[in-house]
Amino acid sequence: MQASPLAHHFENIEKQSHAERLGMWLFLASEVLLFTALFAAYAVYRYLYSDAFAEASRAIETWFGLVNTVILVTSSFTVALGLNEAVKGNGRKTGLWFAVSVAFALAFLALKAVEYSHHFQEGQLPGRYYSFHELQAPGASLFFSLYFLITGLHGVHVIVGMTILAVVGVKAARGKYTATYHTPVELAGLYWHLVDLIWIFVFPLIYLV
C-alpha cells in the first residue's frame, strides 16, 4: 500500500494539485525574470555595438545552434508524449518517454560542449580572456561575455531540468503516479518546456543576428 500523495494540510487532491500548479507557474515567472536581466543587457549592448554583435554572431557556427534547437524542440515533444501517457495512467510509458527526453538533453549538452571547445580554441572568450584575432571591434568581447552567460545559465537549466525529468520519470515508471494524480509529471514537463522556450529566444538572438 502506497502512502497517499495528499499532504496533511490540504483538504483534497484537487486543491493540492491547484496549489502545486500555481506554485510552478510563479516559479517559472521568476525564472523568466532571471533571464530577462541578461536579455536586457544583451539588448543594450546590441544597440550600442550593433555591427560588432552582427559580426561576432557570424563568427560562430549557426548549425550548432540549429541542431540544438531541433533537439530541444523534439525533446519537448517527447515530454508532452510522456505526460499524455501519465494522464492515461501508463506510468511505464511515461518513464520511457522521459528517458528519451533525457537522452535528447544529453545530446544537447554534448553538442554544446563541442561548441564551447571550439570557442576556447578560437579565443572567442569573454572580457579579458578574449583573443579572437579575426574580430577586434569594440563590443565583440561583450558579445561573448553575454553568449557564455546566457548559454551557460541556460545550460544549468538544462542540467536541472534533465535531472527533474530523470527523477520524475523513474518514479512514474515505478508506478508512483495514477491517472487521477500525476501533477509532478505535469510540473516537470512545464519546467522543461520553459527551458525549451528560453532557448527559442536564445537561438535567434545569438545565432541569427
Next chain:
Amino acid sequence: MSPSHASDVPVYNPRNYLNSPATGLKSWLLTQDHKRIGVMFLVAASVFFAVGGLFAMLIRIELLTPGPTIMDAMTYNRLFTLHGVVMIFLFMIPAIPSGFGNFLVPLMLGAKDVAFPKLNLLSFYLYMLGAVVALYGMVHGGADTGWTFYTPYSTTTVTKVVPILLGAFILGFSSILTGLNFIVTTHTMRAPGIGWNRVPLFVWSIYATSIIQILATPVLGMTLLLVAVENAFGWGIFDPARGGDPVLFQHFFWFYSHPAVYIMVLPAMAVISEVVCAFSRKNIFGYKAVAYSSLGIAFVGFFTWGHHLFVSGQSAFDAGVFGILSMFVGIFTAIKVFNWTATLYQGSIAFKTPFAYFVGFLFFLVFGGMTGVAVATVSLDVHWHDTYFVVAHFHFIMVGATVMAFLAALHYWFPKITGRMYPEGWGLVGAVMVILGFNFTFIPQFLLGNEGMPRRYFSYPERFWALNVASTAGASVLAMGLVIVLVYLLVALKWGPIAGPNPWHSRGYEWDTASPPLPENFEETPVYTRGPHEYDEESYANPPPVAPEPKHAS
C-alpha cells in the same frame, strides 16, 4: 467561533506548537511547521538586527568628532557597507514577511500550514546559508562599496565583495521561495468563508510584497552575480574599458532595490493595518482602498527605479518621467494613511505599546514620505543627492517605518506566539525611548544633509560637529530603548503573565485559536461568517479592559 473574552482566567494552552510533537533541537531544525519556521526567522533576524545596530553605533561613535575618532577611513567604509548589507538583506527584508508572515499568514487564513512546508524550511536554510556566506566575506576582509555595490568600484575593489554578493544572491532565493509560498497559500488555502473581501489586510499586504519578491529578486540575483563575475574574472559587462556600461548596473540594481524598499515597507503597512483596527476597536475605514493600494504600490514600484539615477547621466525627459511615477507611490501611501487615521475617528483607542509604535510609524511614514516626494523632484534631488538628507530620508521611511511596525508586531503578537504578556509599563517606556531616539538620530541628519554634508565619509568639517553629536546622542537613546525592549521581552518569555487566547479582544482570525497555537493551528477547519476587522457589535466595540492585569495566573 465563540468569542474568547468570556473566559475570566487566561489559560496557557498546554499542547502547543512549542512543545509538541517534540521539544528537541532536531525537532526544530527539521520542522515543517510554519509557526516554528516563523519563530526561527524572527530569532535569526533579531540577532542580525542587533549586529547591524552594533555597526550603526560604531559608525555614530566614529562621527562623534570631525576627525578620526576610533577607526581609520577604510574601517569606516567597511562598517557602513556591512551595516547596510546586514540591515537590509538579513534583517529588514526577511523580518516581517518571513518571520511574522510565516507565523501569521496560515493562521489568518484558517489554514493548517503554508502550501509548501518543505519549501518553507528550505527558504530558512537558504537564508542561513546566504547569511553565513555573506558573514564569511565580512569577517575575511569585508567590503567597502556600500550596500549598493556600484560599479565600476565594486568590480575593482580589493575587498572581499564576491562572497558578500554571493550571500545576497542566495538570500534572494530564500526571499523568492517565501513569496511564492505566500501567494499560493493565499490563493489555495483560505478556510471556508474567507472570500477575497475577507482576507485580513495583513495578508493582502504580504501578498503584494510577495509579488515583488518573485518578480524583482531574480533580476537582483542576476545583477549581483554579474558583478561577482566581473570582479573575479573580468568579463567586462559593466567595465567601460571593455565596452561595458557601469550605469547599466545602476538600472539593474535599482530595478530590484527600489521595489525592495516596498518589500520592507509593505509588510510594515500590513502590521499597521491590523494594529490600528485592534487598538481603536473599529473596522478599517476603506478595506478595499487599503487592500488595493498595496497592490498599487507593488505595481508602481516597478517603474520608479530611475529616480536613483537623476545625476547618473539620465536624460532630462527620463528623469522627469521617473520623478512623476515615483510620486504615484506617495498617492497610494497617502490613501493608506488617510484610511488608518479615519479608522481612529470615534474609535475606542487603547494606548498600548503596539499603538504607541503605530503613532511612531505614522510620523515616520508621513515625514519620510513627504521628504520622499521632495527628493523625487529632480531639481531638489540634485541638491540633496548623496547627502545626509537622503540618508535621513530613507532611514525615516524605510527603517523607521519598518522597525516601528516590527516592534508593534512583536508586542501585538507576543501573547499569541509565546502565550505570555510583556510588561505594559516597560513596553511604553521602550516605545517612547525608541521613537524619540530615532527622531533625535535622524532629524539632525536631515539638517546636516541640507547644509551639504555628504554621506559615506568618516570625517567632516567642524561646522557640522554639533549636529553630529546630537545625532550620536539620539542613536544612544535609541539603542538604550532597544536594549530595554530586548531585556523585558526575554524576561516575559519565562515570567510574563499568562495571556490567554485573545488578550486584546481582537477580531483577527489568528486570535480564534489558543495561545500558543496548537501544532495543527485549529482543532478543526474553521468556518468564518464575519470579516477579520469587524468590531461593530457592542461587546467588541467596548470590551472589558484590554490587557490582563499582571496577576500570575500560572
